[in-house]
Amino acid sequence: MEEEAKRSVRAKVEEMWQAIKxxxxxxxxxxxxxxxxxxxxxxxxxxxxxxxxxxxxxLINGNEANYTKYSEEIEKLQCKVLELEKRTLTEVLDSDDDVDEEEDDNVEGSSDLLQNAQETYSDLEVDLWGKKSGGSLEESGEHKDSLKSKKAKATNVTQKNANSTSKKKTTNRGRPLGSTNKTTPKEKLAEENKALQKKIKELESKVKPKNAKK
Known part of the structure; x- marks a missing residue:
């Protein structure tokens, strides 16, 4: 009876295990x-x-590195542009001082141009040396607008003074007195300024698209 009960239990356990499986x-x-x-x-x-x-x-790391690199180059070039504009104004002011006293009657209003040039020269000098003391060229939108206005004013004054000086120092043939085929310091500065402006535009065109992707 015992053996039969054990077999019965085993059979039930096996049946349950198969069902679980x-x-x-x-x-x-x-x-x-x-x-x-x-x-x-x-x-x-x-x-x-x-x-x-x-x-x-x-890509992000490379873009940030390029942006930093180009921004630094643009900042250096903008400093050079300011230096060139200051030197150009200096050349204009010096050339006005050399005008013959005989022709002073034909230059009405030149004192106003000189005064504007001197004021712009002082503003640019403050901006330039202020930057070199540790400031950033892009500190604020207001500063950038002010700097652009001063640069435009400097260019305008330079052109007016150059035109005035050219008129005062021409002969009957329309050629400046004492002119030669050599490049004048003023022309050399203008060419150098133009090259720097072109370089800045090239760098900015490289920076802007990358910055936009970010």
Whole structure:
């Protein structure tokens, strides 16, 4: 009787175990296998995502480095432009001092031009040496507008003084007295200024698109 009871219990336990394997373990195993296959399919996508993320980081870092580099170059060139404008004004003022006293009657209003040039010269000198003492060329929008206004004024005054000086020192043939084929200091400064302005525009065209992407 005892042996028969034990066999009966074993049979019931085996039946229950088979039922658990069929109804619980096998479905769970299939789910696990499905999940493993899904993970295997996602691994290449994960690797690609990691590569793209690293590439994006490299682009951002390179863009920031280029932006900093070009910004520093633009700042240096703008300082040189200010120096050239100051030197140009100095040349104009010096050339006005050399005008013959005989022709003073033909230059009405030259004192106003000289006064404007001297005021602009002083403003540019303050801006220039103020920058060299440690300031930034792009400290604020108001400062940039003020600096642009002064630079425009300097260019205008330089042109007016140059035109006035040319009229005062011409012969009947319309050629400046004592002129030669050599480049004058004023022309040399103007050419140098033009080259610097071109360089600034080239650098700004490189910086702006990169900055926009950021």
């Amino acid at each position: 069929t109804n619980v373990l096998k479905p769970q195993k299939r789910k696990i296998q499905d999940l493993e296959r899904e993970v295997q399919g996602l691994r290449p996508l994960k690797m690609k995502a990691d590569e793209l993320e690293q590439e994006l980081k490299n």
